Ligand SMILES: Nc1nc2c(ncn2[C@@H]2O[C@H](COP(=O)(O)OP(=O)(O)OP(=O)(O)O)[C@@H](O)[C@H]2O)c(=O)[nH]1
């Protein structure tokens with residue numbers, strides 16, 4: 001029996017959460033085209049007859065500008081302790097002048113002392129010929145144990161990557177029951193689904209200042225769920241944008257989220273969303289803790 005922990009790290013938007021979902025085969029982490037989508041560490045567990053791979057998705061490595069950012073940094077740090085390997089994900093479209101940022105991010109990970117596997121992601125967006133110079137540039141950034149070009153979105157080379165990851169698992173018993181796929185409580189997943197839709201439908205600086213809190217989640221006698229959630233934003237002017245003309249934007253967020261939540265819970269859902277303003281909440285320690293960041 002082989003089992004162990006591998007953390008998925010990299011800069012924002014590299015495709016870490018997409019990759020986690022793909023390998024696990026379930027959507028446990030939300031994904032968006034906006035950077036800094038993931039805010040905590042998220043465990044995804046894949047079990048087989050003779051192995052258990054525990055992947056830890058992490059927030060993208062960036063310089064924090066507020067207290068939330070510093071919490072996110074802490075999650076990256078704790079996720080990279082006591083693990084068996086690191087899977088570093090980079091977008092193959094990285095510009096030569098951004099190489100230095102990757103080098104910086106990687107140097108911060110050196111202290112963990114574990115093997116680092118490089119996954120060069122999004123190869124579906126690039127002709128093969130253009131990929132070679134990119135791989136050439138990246139290979140000197142770190143003493144990588146392996147380099148695997150992949151497309152998390154189009155499922156290219158993921159089987160090969162998975163087999164390589166398995167090689168880094170030590171002998172040992174499983175940590176979780178076979179049917180465990182994540183460590184996140186149901187409420188957390190539901191609130192993240194709502195945040196994902198808000199991220200998708202909102203632009204500019206609003207997405208970064210959004211938080212979702214489930215205020216009530218109750219299963220009724222008829223099997224239907226009643227869910228009441230608050231979408232927090234940082235400014236009164238943002239509240240109006242989130243609600244939209246005649247409530248249209250909020251309704252759209254709600255209906256997209258409800259479809260996902262119903263699929264996930266396997267039940268009908270009555271979802272009610274509220275928008276609340278909490279000025280500068282990303283710098284309020286207590287609020288950050290209250291909405292579920294340990
Ligand atoms: N074309 C293409 N797009 C991808 C691929 N993998 C991820 N994406 C897209 O890249 C964007 C970011 O994906 P995420 O999985 O949220 O990236 P992340 O690294 O988790 O981002 P943070 O949580 O912000 O650090 C999304 O729009 C994805 O659909 C890929 O292999 N090919």
Ligand SMILES: [Mg+2]
Pocket residue numbers: 016017018029030031037038057058059060
């Ligand atoms: Mg992510």
